[in-house]
Amino acid sequence: MMTNQKNPLTTVVSYPERGAGGNNQYRGNCSPKLIEDLIVQFNVKNICDYMCGSNTTRDAAAAMGISSHTYDLHSGFDLLHSDIPERPEYIFWHPPYWDIIQYSDVMYQASEVQRRFGYDPRLFDLSRIPTWDGFVQAMNYCMMKQFCALEKGGRMAVLVGDIKKKGKLFSMLFELTKPGTLENVLIKTQHNCVSDRRHYGGRFIPIVHEYVLLLRKDAPLQVSLLMSYRVGGDMRDMPGATWRDIVAGVLESCNGCASLEEIYRQVEGHKRAQTHQWWKEKVRQTLQINPRIFEKAEKGVWRLIRAA
Ligand SMILES: C[S@@+](CC[C@H](N)C(=O)[O-])C[C@H]1O[C@@H](n2cnc3c(N)ncnc32)[C@H](O)[C@@H]1O
Numbered sequence: 337m338m339t340n341q342k343n344p345l346t347t348v349v350s351y352p353e354r355g356a357g358g359n360n361q362y363r364g365n366c367s368p369k370l371i372e373d374l375i376v377q378f379n380v381k382n383i384c385d386y387m388c389g390s391n392t393t394r395d396a397a398a399a400m401g402i403s404s405h406t407y408d409l410h411s412g413f414d415l416l417h418s419d420i421p422e423r424p425e426y427i428f429w430h431p432p433y434w435d436i437i438q439y440s441d442v443m444y445q446a447s448e449v450q451r452r453f454g455y456d457p458r459l460f461d462l463s464r465i466p467t468w469d470g471f472v473q474a475m476n477y478c479m480m481k482q483f484c485a486l487e488k489g490g491r492m493a494v495l496v497g498d499i500k501k502k503g504k505l506f507s508m509l510f511e512l513t514k515p516g517t518l519e520n521v522l523i524k525t526q527h528n529c530v531s532d533r534r535h536y537g538g539r540f541i542p543i544v545h546e547y548v549l550l551l552r553k554d555a556p557l558q559v560s561l562l563m564s565y566r567v568g569g570d571m572r573d574m575p576g577a578t579w580r581d582i583v584a585g586v587l588e589s590c591n592g593c594a595s596l597e598e599i600y601r602q603v604e605g606h607k608r609a610q611t612h613q614w615w616k617e618k619v620r621q622t623l624q625i626n627p628r629i630f631e632k633a634e635k636g637v638w639r640l641i642r643a644a
Pocket of ligand 1: 358363386387389415432433461
């Protein structure tokens with residue numbers, strides 16, 4: 337990897353030796369070396385962290401001789417409801433990876449926070465939000481709250497990971513709102529995770545990397561947002577789907593076999609039929625010209641040929 341003292345970062349970063357700072361026993365902690373490299377690369381004079389965990393950011397800043405302001409739910413600061421005290425120049429943000437590691441009452445005692453600061457941290461802890469959609473909503477609220485607090489020209493580095501559960505990827509990278517100018521996405525290889533010691537079977541692909549998003553606030557008021565959200569769609573109404581895809585999809589939805597009348601019924605009323613005057617002819621032609629995909633089961637009934 338090509339790095340130098342002044343610009344230590346490349347688009348792939350890896351810190352097999354964690355380095356000193358923070359607490360490697362605090363689960364989900366990160367390497368102070370990443371934060372040190374960000375400080376050098378962007379010539380940061382002051383760094384803020386509103387979910388500082390074991391205070392890796394404070395220690396990295398001290399090692400680099402710059403000032404920092406760090407906070408966490410465990411020490412009286414709830415990013416969802418507390419005011420951000422500064423107008424930060426640089427924010428390092430390392431949110432929980434949803435509920436993969438729970439913090440309140442696991443890494444620290446909720447009752448102690450209640451006694452000292454007068455609130456139950458379990459109510460505001462992002463790692464205790466029960467649903468993915470709820471987590472994404474809270475994550476994006478925190479993202480915008482921090483971005484809005486940045487000074488003009490300020491930057492954020494956001495360390496996020498993807499989560500795999502029951503064959504489905506829950507991607508913080510994709511679902512995180514990206515305000516302002518997206519400067520870079522770095523891949524950070526993971527080391528010394530609890531999951532490294534597990535053996536996975538089947539088709540599971542272990543996740544061995546995270547992402548560092550680098551964002552810049554160029555304007556004081558105007559902001560463009562890159563957002564992703566899921567919408568439902570029907571192939572029969574979509575550009576891109578061929579007649580063959582539609583007819584095969586209809587047959588699949590009928591357990592692989594349906595009468596011509598049933599196929600018509602399932603296509604009628606959809607955009608594809610509405611935009612083709614001769615759509616019934618098109619359905620028949622599709623069944624006839626694709627002998628490797630469709631076959632006649634009996635008179636007026638068609639079957640899908642399954643791939644061997
Ligand atoms: C991934 S950890 C940060 C680890 C840290 N970078 C380190 O090296 O130790 C995420 C942190 O977010 C905190 N957190 C969760 N919800 C929060 C909230 N609403 N406000 C502030 N901190 C919160 C947790 O207490 C936890 O310490």
